[in-house]
């Protein structure tokens with residue numbers, strides 16, 4: 769990645785994610801990337817404010833702290849979705865709709881791992 773910085777660019781703020789902008793109203797995220805044609809490399813773009821493309825307000829620079837909290841929220845959401853999917857697959861197995869080879873293949877588990885999972889997932 770290039771470390772080129774335009775001569776008129778303000779000094780980078782260590783609290784801001786380089787090139788990442790977010791709308792406070794709708795959550796739209798813009799990642800700006802600068803392509804350096806001379807060197808064939810790419811780097812983070814700037815953090816200048818611009819209007820949200822959804823028309824609801826300005827895009828603001830994303831802070832690392834806010835980014836970490838949003839990623840944590842997304843991780844928790846994805847984990848809950850995974851647990852629900854595992855529970856549904858286990859229910860289909862117990863109901864005889866799916867066979868253990870199909871379940872194991874879908875989950876990337878051995879039969880032993882799958883049967884252990886079925887025992888500790890939510891009851892039917």
Ligand SMILES: [Zn+2]
Nearest residue numbers: 791794820824
């Ligand atoms: Zn917006």
